[in-house]
Amino acid sequence: MSAAIPPRGGGVRPERLGGSPQREPVPLQLGARLDESVQLYRPGAPTAYAEDVERRLTADAATLIARYPQARSALLPLLHLVQAEDGYITPAGIEFCAGALDLTAAEVTAVATFYTTYRRSPTGDYLVGVCTNTLCAVLGGDAILDALCDHLGVAPGGTTPDGKVTVDRVECNAACDYAPVVMVNWEFFDQQTPAGARDIVDALSEGRPPAPTRGAPLCSFRQTARLLAGFTDDRAGAVSASGVGGEPTLAGLRMYAEQQVGPDADGEARE
Numbered sequence: 001m002s003a004a005i006p007p008r009g010g011g012v013r014p015e016r017l018g019g020s021p022q023r024e025p026v027p028l029q030l031g032a033r034l035d036e037s038v039q040l041y042r043p044g045a046p047t048a049y050a051e052d053v054e055r056r057l058t059a060d061a062a063t064l065i066a067r068y069p070q071a072r073s074a075l076l077p078l079l080h081l082v083q084a085e086d087g088y089i090t091p092a093g094i095e096f097c098a099g100a101l102d103l104t105a106a107e108v109t110a111v112a113t114f115y116t117t118y119r120r121s122p123t124g125d126y127l128v129g130v131c132t133n134t135l136c137a138v139l140g141g142d143a144i145l146d147a148l149c150d151h152l153g154v155a156p157g158g159t160t161p162d163g164k165v166t167v168d169r170v171e172c173n174a175a176c177d178y179a180p181v182v183m184v185n186w187e188f189f190d191q192q193t194p195a196g197a198r199d200i201v202d203a204l205s206e207g208r209p210p211a212p213t214r215g216a217p218l219c220s221f222r223q224t225a226r227l228l229a230g231f232t233d234d235r236a237g238a239v240s241a242s243g244v245g246g247e248p249t250l251a252g253l254r255m256y257a258e259q260q261v262g263p264d265a266d267g268e269a270r271e
């Protein structure tokens with residue numbers, strides 16, 4: 001539902017302020033305005049899949065749904081599946097998930113718009129996510145984001161004209177011990193600087209994806225979405241490349257152990 005937003009202070013006539021609180025109805029706008037970039041339904045977005053695509057997705061969806069006691073529990077993987085198809089969540093993807101899981105399109109949309117992992121606009125081959133949450137921000141996350149946007153000539157959330165790189169801000173990559181952190185297709189590039197991040201996007205633009213600080217080698221955004229849906233990463237060495245916690249991560253664990261609180265390393269209560 002959409003309605004005009006009243007001017008600031010609308011709803012209470014100024015002459016009534018301080019007087020008897022006779023309030024007028026305040027028309028509220030629910031959801032994003034049509035001109036906001038977070039709209040899920042975009043002009044030109046596919047609203048249905050071709051028959052062969054539908055058949056292929058249906059077979060993949062059946063594999064995913066079979067892993068859960070209740071079909072609707074497979075919604076998150078299915079959203080990754082359709083994101084792998086389109087590069088973002090489209091009306092076609094929403095309808096597909098709804099049909100496969102016997103949900104309404106509204107229910108699927110509610111979930112898809114809750115998680116920022118599901119993109120609402122076309123995404124480049126490489127999604128570069130710059131953390132600007134508290135710790136990364138104070139250590140330079142905002143400067144990195146500004147530098148990348150300037151360098152690529154895009155605003156946060158934008159994609160380069162060649163479709164290679166999308167740059168966006170993200171909220172906490174869950175790697176605060178390596179702040180400031182940049183992720184490319186959800187793989188970590190730790191302790192970044194503006195210059196280092198520029199080198200990363202240059203390499204991505206030139207088709208030379210750099211190795212992440214830890215974890216599996218990069219693949220395209222759509223391939224990543226398919227892995228997140230739950231399909232096997234059969235690239236040689238990808239799974240074993242997961243890595244281990246490094247020094248900044250282990251420092252906290254060591255402090256915890258030194259203070260001898262809680263259970264010991266074997267899970268036993270301390271004397």
Ligand code: FES
Pocket residue numbers: 131132133134135136137172173174175176177179180181
């Ligand atoms: S604040 Fe940036 S990874 Fe947590």
